[in-house]
Amino acid sequence: MVLATPHTNASAPLDRGAIESYFSRQLKLRHLQLLVALADRQTVAKVASALNVTQPAVSKMLGEMEKGIGVPLFERDGRRIRPTPHGECLIRHARELLLLAQRAGDELHAMSSGTGGRVEVGVLSVAAPILIPAAVGLFKQRAPSATVCLHEGTLDQLVPALRASQLDMIVGRSARAHATPEFLSEALFDDPTVIVVARTHPLARRKRLKWGDLAGLAWIVPSAGAPMHRHLLSVLETHGVETPVNMVESVVIDANVGMLQTYPMLGLLPRSLARHHEETGALKILPLSLGAALGPVSTTWRADAQDTPAAALFRGCLSDAAKMARV
Structure with a gap:
């Protein structure tokens, strides 16, 4: 089976007026569904089965789109097909339009049925x-x-x-x-970020605490590249504390709280949540300020x-x- 071939030189500038005319007069929801299906399933046979149409119908509809727009949207890659750069552009917008159509339908249904x-x-x-x-x-x-x-x-x-x-x-x-x-x-x-440890951590019992006391300790930190990760390392460097080498990178709050209670590690939590765990006796907020640089x-x-x-x-x-x- 052969995909529809383009009817216009793909390297030539496209006629914007012709494209707008095609979009406003001929492009339909089923064309958008076809584009997304072709991108997701990658074979004409699977698309025809998913849309409950024949393979010739899929090729015909794709040919109509390529003729109307003036460039090829897909090309063969062995038994599979893949979108061209023009196809990828149109597929991205097709997904957005289909999502908007679905949400519009959901909202209308909700309004009519009183679901809010x-x-x-x-x-x-x-x-x-x-x-x-x-x-x-x-x-x-x-x-x-x-x-x-x-x-x-x-x-x-x-x-x-x-x-x-x-x-x-x-x-x-x-x-x-x-x-x-x-x-x-x-x-x-x-809700600034604060440094926390378990109530059983040696630092939790310190009456006075200096930044140098954190040197060499294990940490739970946000993922590398996250703004808070970079900010923490900057604060530690400012206070002469070397970058920790014993770290767990995690943004899973429940897991972090569990690890803090199980292992002698330092962690970071929003102050509102840290105070909640401090009130329950699980964690202790250390009296060292990271500032409010993240807003x-x-x-x-x-x-x-x-x-x-x-x-x-x-x-x-x-x-x-x-x-x-x-x-």
């Missing part, structure tokens, strides 16, 4: 233990039938998802590198996003929860 809508929230670990449970509690009180979906991750994972409209917002410390005009941000509260916990969302009622309500709940969390 849906909000997708990216959560950084700094916000997960204390702020998010309080905000979700307020949200469910005010909109019991609405759905909130939480996605925990790092900035490197969550920012692209926010940019692609897969998330409505991100909650946590947003790196200054992402403070661009495409995003809006609202500061919620200051406050914030909510970040796309500047060009159209607010849904659920997203606007959840941002309000975050703001109210943050006021209660301030100490």
